[in-house]
Amino acid sequence: MKKLILVLSTFFLGIAVNYTSASAAGHITVSINPQSIQANMGDKITYVGTITNNADMAVDNIISYISLANVTLGKEAPMDLEDWSANKAIKIDTIPPHGTYEGKWPMRLINSGGYVAYITVVNKEDITPISSAMSYLEIKRVIRLNPNNVLPVAIGEPALIGGVFMFIAFKRKKG
Amino acid sequence: MMMVQVENLVKSYDGHTALDGLNFGVEEGDIFGFLGPNGAGKTTTIRILTGITKADSGSALIDGHDIFTKPGEVRKIINAFPESNGYYEWMTTYEYLEFFSYLYSAKRSKQEIYKLIESVGLNGMDNLLIRSFSRGMKQRLGIARALINRPRLLFLDEPTNGLDPKGRKDVHDLLMDLNQEQGSTIFLSTHLLDDVERLCNRITIINFGKIVRSGDLAKMERKGTIEDIFFMSTKEKAL
Amino acid sequence: MKAQYIIQKEIRESILTPKGFLWYVFTSVILSILSYFFLTNNELSLLDQSQMLYMIMNFITVLGVLMGLVLGADVFAGEIERGTLEALFLSPVTKIEIAAGKLGAAMVNWWIIFAISLPYLFIVGKGGQNLLRGILYLGILGTLLSLTFSAFSMGLSARTKSMKNSLIISFFIFLLAGSPVFLSAALRMTWFGKILDLVNPFADAINTFDSVVIDSQGFSFQIERIAIICGYTFLSLWFLRRGASRLEI
Numbered sequence: 001m002k003k004l005i006l007v008l009s010t011f012f013l014g015i016a017v018n019y020t021s022a023s024a025a026g027h028i029t030v031s032i033n034p035q036s037i038q039a040n041m042g043d044k045i046t047y048v049g050t051i052t053n054n055a056d057m058a059v060d061n062i063i064s065y066i067s068l069a070n071v072t073l074g075k076e077a078p079m080d081l082e083d084w085s086a087n088k089a090i091k092i093d094t095i096p097p098h099g100t101y102e103g104k105w106p107m108r109l110i111n112s113g114g115y116v117a118y119i120t121v122v123n124k125e126d127i128t129p130i131s132s133a134m135s136y137l138e139i140k141r142v143i144r145l146n147p148n149n150v151l152p153v154a155i156g157e158p159a160l161i162g163g164v165f166m167f168i169a170f171k172r173k174k175g
Numbered sequence: 176m177m178m179v180q181v182e183n184l185v186k187s188y189d190g191h192t193a194l195d196g197l198n199f200g201v202e203e204g205d206i207f208g209f210l211g212p213n214g215a216g217k218t219t220t221i222r223i224l225t226g227i228t229k230a231d232s233g234s235a236l237i238d239g240h241d242i243f244t245k246p247g248e249v250r251k252i253i254n255a256f257p258e259s260n261g262y263y264e265w266m267t268t269y270e271y272l273e274f275f276s277y278l279y280s281a282k283r284s285k286q287e288i289y290k291l292i293e294s295v296g297l298n299g300m301d302n303l304l305i306r307s308f309s310r311g312m313k314q315r316l317g318i319a320r321a322l323i324n325r326p327r328l329l330f331l332d333e334p335t336n337g338l339d340p341k342g343r344k345d346v347h348d349l350l351m352d353l354n355q356e357q358g359s360t361i362f363l364s365t366h367l368l369d370d371v372e373r374l375c376n377r378i379t380i381i382n383f384g385k386i387v388r389s390g391d392l393a394k395m396e397r398k399g400t401i402e403d404i405f406f407m408s409t410k411e412k413a414l
Numbered sequence: 415m416k417a418q419y420i421i422q423k424e425i426r427e428s429i430l431t432p433k434g435f436l437w438y439v440f441t442s443v444i445l446s447i448l449s450y451f452f453l454t455n456n457e458l459s460l461l462d463q464s465q466m467l468y469m470i471m472n473f474i475t476v477l478g479v480l481m482g483l484v485l486g487a488d489v490f491a492g493e494i495e496r497g498t499l500e501a502l503f504l505s506p507v508t509k510i511e512i513a514a515g516k517l518g519a520a521m522v523n524w525w526i527i528f529a530i531s532l533p534y535l536f537i538v539g540k541g542g543q544n545l546l547r548g549i550l551y552l553g554i555l556g557t558l559l560s561l562t563f564s565a566f567s568m569g570l571s572a573r574t575k576s577m578k579n580s581l582i583i584s585f586f587i588f589l590l591a592g593s594p595v596f597l598s599a600a601l602r603m604t605w606f607g608k609i610l611d612l613v614n615p616f617a618d619a620i621n622t623f624d625s626v627v628i629d630s631q632g633f634s635f636q637i638e639r640i641a642i643i644c645g646y647t648f649l650s651l652w653f654l655r656r657g658a659s660r661l662e663i
Binding site for chain 3: 222225228229247250251253254255257259260261263265274275278279280320
Binding site: 155164 | 430432435438439442443445446447449450453454530533534537538540
């Protein structure tokens with residue numbers, strides 16, 4: 001009896017585990033690479049998402065997109081990728097049975113802090129979206145140029161042009 | 176010698192015939208009065224003879240040069256004071272005349288420009304901006320510009336409009352001077368019959384784009400006043 | 415040549431005036447704001463210097479072309495409306511000389527804008543790649559574009575004889591030509607955007623700036639685009655010559 005309960009429990013646990021990972025991969029699984037990055041502000045990186053079709057039939061019209069969330073303490077928020085990446089969503093026409101698709105998401109790191117990135121796949125045949133594991137992203141702040149260099153020109157040149165004009169106007173009036 | 180020879184000049188604008196086979200001549204040294212009611216074709220004639228506009232057909236010779244084929248040659252010896260004259264109002268009187276003296280190769284010296292300014296009654300105004308001028312002052316400046324190249328043939332379209340009596344007299348004296356001392360031919364288009372009487376030796380009257388009367392003014396005046404001649408002619412059919 | 419007197423007059427009328435200087439002060443202020451933000455704003459300061467340089471070069475080209483179009487619209491139509499063209503036509507100066515003089519003044523205007531922009535280009539591009547090459551290409555292509563659009567606007571001015579109509583058409587052409595700058599990258603990939611890019615001398619210029627400043631490509635990569643721009647320049651000059659020679663008041 002105990003043996004039967006153990007076998008049945010193992011069987012149902014196996015089904016449950018399979019189901020959980022399959023709702024992340026009933027037909028489809030998603031992975032993200034690299035799994036963690038440390039970079040500087042202004043750097044350009046590329047995330048590669050591998051989408052695998054585990055079914056015996058092709059899957060059509062898949063939408064795949066990347067998400068980024070700021071996990072820095074006190075600044076937790078989802079990120080609008082408008083300025084980070086031109087590629088957000090990719091539409092995949094078809095993935096053959098047991099085939100894979102590699103999507104690339106280039107990104108420019110425009111702000112410092114701690115982030116997580118993950119790729120999500122939406123398939124209308126599934127009832128839940130499928131997400132990859134999270135990739136950790138640490139961006140260091142880099143001081144670039146000394147902005148004070150621009151002030152002499154930014155203030156000086158309009159003043160100079162105005163001064164030249166006033167000189168010419170004064171000379172004309174005198175003449 | 177004929178300074179101006181016009182033959183069968185025709186010009187139409189948007190279906191309206193402004194000049195309908197115009198024929199006339201102006202002898203060198205004449206002060207020639209070109210009269211007609213409004214819309215008769217006076218300004219159109221002047222614009223064609225000065226090369227501003229082209230005629231549809233006909234010919235026009237200025238001092239033997241065809242205005243249609245050799246406008247550059249003609250412009251060296253003529254000048255004009257058009258009826259509607261705009262000015263570079265940001266310039267001073269002196270700058271305006273100096274600019275035009277550069278455009279005509281016969282460059283006038285500083286003294287000559289000052290003398291010209293004086294001769295049109297703008298004494299002491301050489302450094303004033305044109306935008307501060309009254310209409311009469313602008314008129315005088317326009318005449319000064321028309322004299323900048325000492326033209327052998329000068330076209331004037333209503334030159335004394337807007338001038339006070341002294342201004343008119345100054346212009347009359349200037350034109351007489353130009354004609355008698357420099358030998359310039361003057362082509363004067365005006366409504367002011369007094370001006371015609373005082374200045375012109377020959378006149379032509381135009382109506383509906385055609386010549387209706389032409390001849391020596393003194394001879395015409397034996398038959399009646401200039402007003403009578405004008406009103407009678409503009410009722411008659413074209414020659 | 416009498417055109418030199420026309421140039422002098424035009425410079426005094428359009429450039430050495432309060433209105434003219436206001437344009438230059440305005441240009442300088444905008445460039446000051448742009449370069450200050452490029453170098454101080456968090457996000458903007460992350461751009462490569464070559465990209466900053468490229469963006470400022472585009473802005474200067476747009477400004478030069480825009481001013482050329484506005485000045486060009488006034489050239490004949492404005493003088494007709496003010497009644498001053500007749501006196502010019504009465505003089506021995508030919509219509510072509512008048513057009514050449516006015517075009518010369520438009521080029522002086524562009525070179526002043528170019529000179530004003532030089533300190534900003536240096537401050538933004540200093541230490542980055544291709545600064546001097548970028549400035550050289552901006553000088554040459556900016557001159558060609560300014561010549562092209564100024565001549566076109568002047569030719570239009572001679573034909574329409576109306577400053578209002580001339581300005582409206584010029585602005586429309588400017589929007590069409592400047593669309594590579596205004597349209598998003600995605601729109602430029604559409605059939606409409608691709609056709610515009612192909613036939614547009616403005617697009618050729620900014621693509622050349624991209625190629626030289628950002629991609630560090632040599633002269634051989636630019637030959638075709640520069641040839642197209644030169645073609646448009648000749649076409650515009652022909653358009654102006656024809657319009658001016660046939661102009662009657």
